Amino acid sequence: MSLTAEDIVRLFEEDVRARRRLAELLVSEPDVRLALANAILREVATKEDIRELREEMYRVREELKAYIDARINGLEGRVDSLGQRISNLGQRISGLEGRISGFEGRINGLEGRIDGLERRVDDLAALVRASLIAIVVTLASTVLTPLILKLLGVL
Incomplete structure (x- = not known):
């Protein structure tokens, strides 16, 4: 059975701990962190x-x-x-x-x-x-x- 992107999103919505872990993984990457910071700064x-x-x-x-x-x-x-x-x-x-x-x-x-x-x-x-x-x-x-x-x- 293959997982679709929508299935993955639904799983993250249901599991708070998994969502938090994904956020920590994304923030720990310098390039991702820089991209997030730039995206946030564009909105601020x-x-x-x-x-x-x-x-x-x-x-x-x-x-x-x-x-x-x-x-x-x-x-x-x-x-x-x-x-x-x-x-x-x-x-x-x-x-x-x-x-x-x-x-x-x-x-x-x-x-x-x-x-x-x-x-x-x-x-x-x-x-x-x-x-x-x-x-x-x-x-x-x-x-x-x-x-x-x-x-x-x-x-």
């Missing part, structure tokens, strides 16, 4: 790698800060502009309220004048009625008096 970050990473992070942080500052400054400008527009609208509203108050005063004045005109028209209507009655009475007396006197035989 050096001080230079860390320094470069820090510099990159600092640069990205500064770019982000500059971007955020620019956006904030832009937003502050827009907020200031909106504040000015709101202030202008407030002034316009105050002006319109003043004009409305003026119109209300003028309307009240016109209502007073209309009331005065209505009273004068009522007085004039009463005067016209009285004059009409006087005219009718005068006409009646002018026309009826001679007729009545004729009927009575006085004339």
Whole structure:
């Protein structure tokens, strides 16, 4: 029966002592040890790698800060502009309220004048009625008096 590579791996997974013994054998060989150390070092970050990473992070942080500052400054400008527009609208509203108050005063004045005109028209209507009655009475007396006197035989 032949052993496959997978069988060998499974056997090492099951036997901790055999796995440890294989590791000791591999590490005791200088060439294998050097190859393992080089492979491990390729995976480990050096001080230079860390320094470069820090510099990159600092640069990205500064770019982000500059971007955020620019956006904030832009937003502050827009907020200031909106504040000015709101202030202008407030002034316009105050002006319109003043004009409305003026119109209300003028309307009240016109209502007073209309009331005065209505009273004068009522007085004039009463005067016209009285004059009409006087005219009718005068006409009646002018026309009826001679007729009545004729009927009575006085004339």
